[in-house]
Amino acid sequence: MLRDRAPAKINLTLHVVGRRADGWHELESLVAFSHAGDALSLSPDAPLTLVVEGPTAAAAGEAGDNLILRAARHFAESVPGARLGAFHLVKRLPVAAGIGGGSSDAAAALRLLARANGVAFDDPRLLAAAARTGADVPVCLAARARMMRGLGERLGPVRDLPPLVALLVNPGAPLETRRVFARMNVAPGSATGYGAHPPIGPRVGASDLLTTLKRGRNDMEAAACRLAPVIGDVLAVLGAAPGSVLARMSGSGATCFALFRDCRSATRAKKSILRAHPGWWTKVCALR
Numbered sequence: 001m002l003r004d005r006a007p008a009k010i011n012l013t014l015h016v017v018g019r020r021a022d023g024w025h026e027l028e029s030l031v032a033f034s035h036a037g038d039a040l041s042l043s044p045d046a047p048l049t050l051v052v053e054g055p056t057a058a059a060a061g062e063a064g065d066n067l068i069l070r071a072a073r074h075f076a077e078s079v080p081g082a083r084l085g086a087f088h089l090v091k092r093l094p095v096a097a098g099i100g101g102g103s104s105d106a107a108a109a110l111r112l113l114a115r116a117n118g119v120a121f122d123d124p125r126l127l128a129a130a131a132r133t134g135a136d137v138p139v140c141l142a143a144r145a146r147m148m149r150g151l152g153e154r155l156g157p158v159r160d161l162p163p164l165v166a167l168l169v170n171p172g173a174p175l176e177t178r179r180v181f182a183r184m185n186v187a188p189g190s191a192t193g194y195g196a197h198p199p200i201g202p203r204v205g206a207s208d209l210l211t212t213l214k215r216g217r218n219d220m221e222a223a224a225c226r227l228a229p230v231i232g233d234v235l236a237v238l239g240a241a242p243g244s245v246l247a248r249m250s251g252s253g254a255t256c257f258a259l260f261r262d263c264r265s266a267t268r269a270k271k272s273i274l275r276a277h278p279g280w281w282t283k284v285c286a287l288r
Helices: 067-078 101-117 124-133 137-142 177-184 206-215 221-227 230-240 263-276
Strands: 002-011 015-019 025-044 049-053 085-090 146-150 164-170 244-249 256-260 281-287
Touching: 002 101, 002 137, 002 164, 002 281, 025 101, 025 164, 067 085, 067 101, 067 124, 085 101, 101 124, 101 137, 124 137, 137 146, 164 230, 164 263, 177 221, 206 244, 221 230, 221 244, 230 244, 230 256, 230 263, 256 263, 263 281
Parallel strands: 049 085
Antiparallel strands: 002 025, 015 025, 025 085, 025 146, 025 281, 164 256, 164 281, 244 256
């Protein structure tokens, strides 16, 4: 049996550059990945199946619609005669939460299939299968910090960011990306003009990175807050927590994150938040 993990994808910044004539939105985003996430295993040479269990499995929907199986089929089309197998997913990340859980699961499936078939992780066939599966799947393959642009297909080099301690909070309000984009109401074929993404040097220290992140933003945040006002509550709570240096929404929400000076401050904030909001999902993690 082969095993891998599917970490949460965190959009440290998310700039909506504009909308193409075909309706797709162009983005610029610095993404990082947590050490925590879902767990996926593969038993090679068995029939292609998927079993899902875990704390958030019920919200993941029918297994037949899961991106893991879609990724496996695309891999089989790209690598004729490929060994497939039986997948087992332990779902821990919240669903429709702005942290790329489904895309990360699909990327983990592709990594497992690549290992089972002796395919290198930089093989064009693997990258093609990832791109066909979903816009966020290619960046999740390496699961390392980097810039992503366009629809997610233009990836910058992997970045070695200084250590980042984060507290992730999801208030239990699923939010579909398409609804947030619709609320933003960017006309097809137009640019937003919100401002360029701040440049990030090849070697950036902790202080400079934080300054850069504060100059960035998440352009989907305002629309998401109108659709799910509880997001504003989460951001206010995270921003007021002792030791918090930056609070922002990830992706299209509703998960938000705060960066902290150290793990102790983040853990204290988590305990305080859970006392006041025991139904919220929280996770202290390191980002890379």
